[in-house]
Amino acid sequence: MNKTFDRYTGVVLLALGALVIVESQKISTSAYGSNVGPNIFPLFIGIAMILLSGILILETFRYPHKEKQKGSLDYRSFGIIFSAAVLYAFFLEDLGYVISTFLFLLVGFQTMKRERMVSSLIIAGCFSFGVYYLFVEVLQGSLPAFPSWLSL
Numbered sequence: 001m002n003k004t005f006d007r008y009t010g011v012v013l014l015a016l017g018a019l020v021i022v023e024s025q026k027i028s029t030s031a032y033g034s035n036v037g038p039n040i041f042p043l044f045i046g047i048a049m050i051l052l053s054g055i056l057i058l059e060t061f062r063y064p065h066k067e068k069q070k071g072s073l074d075y076r077s078f079g080i081i082f083s084a085a086v087l088y089a090f091f092l093e094d095l096g097y098v099i100s101t102f103l104f105l106l107v108g109f110q111t112m113k114r115e116r117m118v119s120s121l122i123i124a125g126c127f128s129f130g131v132y133y134l135f136v137e138v139l140q141g142s143l144p145a146f147p148s149w150l151s152l
Contacts (some may be wrong), residue, residue, distance in 0.1 A: 003063045010057035017049030040141075080111045096146040101128040 024042035088104040096102075105124035110117070135141045 003060050006063075007058055007060040008058065010053045013053035017046045018055060020046035020049060035051055049062070052105055077111050083110060084111075093144055096144045098128045098132050098146060100106060101131070 018041055022070055024039045024046060027039035027042065084104050084107040092100050102124045106120055109120035109124060113120075115126060
């Protein structure tokens with residue numbers, strides 16, 4: 001926890017979230033076969049970025065007055081999660097949303113905390129199926145659920 005780094009990161013992410021919201025308004029509001037347009041997801045991402053970066057900025061004021069010793073950066077974990085994110089984006093169409101999101105979350109959870117494999121499986125499964133159900137069934141959007149070679 002570095003107060004200065006966290007504060008600057010919060011400000012940058014706040015500005016980025018505002019930019020995402022502004023740019024999402026330029027995207028089409030409707031899509032073929034979907035009641036939810038392609039502008040909705042970036043809009044919600046921008047709102048979430050603003051809220052979370054605001055929380056991060058506020059939390060920096062609660063840090064102890066003494067700066068802690070700077071710890072070493074965990075490049076290995078960063079590399080694993082970054083690679084998983086790139087692979088997630090690459091294979092989203094081929095594997096479908098549910099499988100690719102499940103695998104991405106599982107890799108991310110296991111990279112952060114290895115001891116809890118069962119809870120990682122449950123949370124990743126519930127999240128990927130839950131978001132898919134919410135988006136496709138409730139909001140009547142469209143996502144690639146499963147690959148075409150896997151007939152469920």
